[in-house]
Amino acid sequence: MKRTLPRLSALIPYAWLLVFFALPFLLVLRLSLSDSALAIPPYTPRIDWGGGIDGVRAFIDALDFDTYKALVGDSLYFNAYISSLRFALEGTVLALLVGYPMAYGMARCKPGTRSLLLMAVILPFWTSFLIRVYAWVGILKPQGLLNAGLGLLGLPDADLLYTPAAVQIGLVYSYLPFMVLPLYAALEKQDHTLLEAAADLGSPPWKSFWQVTFPLSIPGVIAGCLLCFIPMVGEFVIPDLLGGPGSLMIGRSIWMEFFANRDWPFASAVAIVLLITLVVPIVLYQRQQVKALEAGR
Amino acid sequence: MSAAKGRPAKAAGKRLNIGAVRSSFAPWNDPAAVPLVRFEGVSKRFGDHTAVNDVSLDIYPGEFFALLGPSGCGKTTLMRMLAGFETPDAGRITLGGEDLAGIPPHRRPVNMMFQSYALFPHLSVEQNVAFGLKQEGMPKAEIAARVVEMLDLVKLKPFARRKPDQLSGGQKQRVALARAIARKPKMLLLDEPLGALDKKLREETQFELMDLQVELGMTFLIVTHDQEEAMVMADRIALMREGEIAQIGRPEEVYETPANRYVAEFLGDVNLFEAKVSAIEHPMARLAAAEATDGFYVLDDDCPPAGSAVSLAVRPEKMRISLDPPPAGTHNVLTGEIWDIGYTGDWTNYIVELPGERLIRVARANASRFVDRPIGWDDKVWVTFDADAGVVLEQ
Numbered sequence: 119m120k121r122t123l124p125r126l127s128a129l130i131p132y133a134w135l136l137v138f139f140a141l142p143f144l145l146v147l148r149l150s151l152s153d154s155a156l157a158i159p160p161y162t163p164r165i166d167w168g169g170g171i172d173g174v175r176a177f178i179d180a181l182d183f184d185t186y187k188a189l190v191g192d193s194l195y196f197n198a199y200i201s202s203l204r205f206a207l208e209g210t211v212l213a214l215l216v217g218y219p220m221a222y223g224m225a226r227c228k229p230g231t232r233s234l235l236l237m238a239v240i241l242p243f244w245t246s247f248l249i250r251v252y253a254w255v256g257i258l259k260p261q262g263l264l265n266a267g268l269g270l271l272g273l274p275d276a277d278l279l280y281t282p283a284a285v286q287i288g289l290v291y292s293y294l295p296f297m298v299l300p301l302y303a304a305l306e307k308q309d310h311t312l313l314e315a316a317a318d319l320g321s322p323p324w325k326s327f328w329q330v331t332f333p334l335s336i337p338g339v340i341a342g343c344l345l346c347f348i349p350m351v352g353e354f355v356i357p358d359l360l361g362g363p364g365s366l367m368i369g370r371s372i373w374m375e376f377f378a379n380r381d382w383p384f385a386s387a388v389a390i391v392l393l394i395t396l397v398v399p400i401v402l403y404q405r406q407q408v409k410a411l412e413a414g415r
Numbered sequence: 416m417s418a419a420k421g422r423p424a425k426a427a428g429k430r431l432n433i434g435a436v437r438s439s440f441a442p443w444n445d446p447a448a449v450p451l452v453r454f455e456g457v458s459k460r461f462g463d464h465t466a467v468n469d470v471s472l473d474i475y476p477g478e479f480f481a482l483l484g485p486s487g488c489g490k491t492t493l494m495r496m497l498a499g500f501e502t503p504d505a506g507r508i509t510l511g512g513e514d515l516a517g518i519p520p521h522r523r524p525v526n527m528m529f530q531s532y533a534l535f536p537h538l539s540v541e542q543n544v545a546f547g548l549k550q551e552g553m554p555k556a557e558i559a560a561r562v563v564e565m566l567d568l569v570k571l572k573p574f575a576r577r578k579p580d581q582l583s584g585g586q587k588q589r590v591a592l593a594r595a596i597a598r599k600p601k602m603l604l605l606d607e608p609l610g611a612l613d614k615k616l617r618e619e620t621q622f623e624l625m626d627l628q629v630e631l632g633m634t635f636l637i638v639t640h641d642q643e644e645a646m647v648m649a650d651r652i653a654l655m656r657e658g659e660i661a662q663i664g665r666p667e668e669v670y671e672t673p674a675n676r677y678v679a680e681f682l683g684d685v686n687l688f689e690a691k692v693s694a695i696e697h698p699m700a701r702l703a704a705a706e707a708t709d710g711f712y713v714l715d716d717d718c719p720p721a722g723s724a725v726s727l728a729v730r731p732e733k734m735r736i737s738l739d740p741p742p743a744g745t746h747n748v749l750t751g752e753i754w755d756i757g758y759t760g761d762w763t764n765y766i767v768e769l770p771g772e773r774l775i776r777v778a779r780a781n782a783s784r785f786v787d788r789p790i791g792w793d794d795k796v797w798v799t800f801d802a803d804a805g806v807v808l809e810q
Binding site for chain 2: 309311312314315316317318319320321322323325329330333334
């Protein structure tokens, strides 16, 4: 009895993955292989449980790859994927450029100040993500805070709202903590003596950064980049609220197919392709994690 | 301990006789000698704690100098000021005549071997050793040759491609050493270099470091809390206490003629007898002490005039212990009972209880394997020492 309990607890993560990842994935996969229909729910075929084995067989026969064929044939979706990947890539690079100095500064503070700053990084999570993105509408709109500030400085107005730049700002702002936290974790545990050793061996401080600090923080850089890149690709709320017609992102396409067109099978196919696109960086990330674990041993 | 200094160096084909080199090496006694490093009235405070207080110290080229003291005595701070990691609040440090003030660590011609070794974990052994050479902009071929030379020197050639994680503690220590001497610095600073090694390896490495220092002709400054380490390796020792220097001298000087009670007690074991000078009969002095009914009869070197309160310091190994009374007329006789016996193999330490519950320590080398009449617990014993065995210290 005593030994079955720990064993059962080991099953919990698997059960979690099964219920909240594998099952929904299979449902979406099944949907993507169906055809759109004017019905409730809006797709066929459905399994005829009364027909027994034959019913299931008929159901499987009716599944096809029509949606995927349509997807490949439509350049709109291809462009949306490319555009999403570009937004995510640029956003990730910008987040890294902004987040690294932040994390570096935090890691070099006194422990007391450090926890205060760490708190400040986490604090935005206490408000709804949606509200925080909405706040950017207020900042970026023509009569918003940004232009008021620019006006005070005697600078010309910047018309940013509903442009790709607004989406980029929103992405970097929203995902910055996911970049800063792993970077901070990697930088904070670095041994300060290594920098002294580098200086002792003739390396000026700026060179020590590139020779010692940065190479040792690479696991944090990779973790931060993946934590930003993966959700950025599928981001829906930010392009929807801050982006104009020019900011095509795949998350928005999925939403439109589901809710505007009510074409559930097609939306599912778009989602499945997105998932496959993202599996590559996820696998890379996991491999890197395993490597880091082995190196730590 | 001084026997170690006579050990010949076995360095790549040639044999150096350290003993011959060392016995005549005493630049600190030569008024014409120019020191390599001078600390002049150096002080350093951290908040309201004075880590180093008005320290003046000269280290000569080719010297193996040890800063010895308990933790918190300021020895590491003193070394870190020389490396440039701390700035003195007062005083001046010069290296080869040049004032080091304002020169950042990366431009100082000294290298340090860190206590934690501070090896770069992302670089291989050879990359670690090459790090300092790369900073100088040395040509690649030259760097490669120097790295091979250094790895040869510390016998780590087969491990050149390994990462620090894949090395044992002793190997890491060698990499740190090779990295620190690769740039051929004017001076090598060693911060507790052997602290993380086990006893056997520590002893071996002590001798290797001494050989290396003679072979390279480099000046070494070592910081250690381990008196044996300092005694074995150093030409001179500065014993520090609470940010100040208690005594500087050759190992045998600080051990045999300690300047004060602190030095006498820090280095090895010592029996201290509170006494009063009763008479000076040059070259001898008579001391009155509670432990000795007839008083002590010792050399009057550095002895203050009659009537002064002094401490007589006698090291345990300079006392003799016997189950039989000494012949009549013997000076410096104490009687007591064996209170405890500590057998360490090479030595036996006897704790003897004198009248008045006073405990002293007597050490005897176990020169023979079997003893006819071993001294046992509660035995009545006579402890004697020669007139020149003790040091009279002013209080």
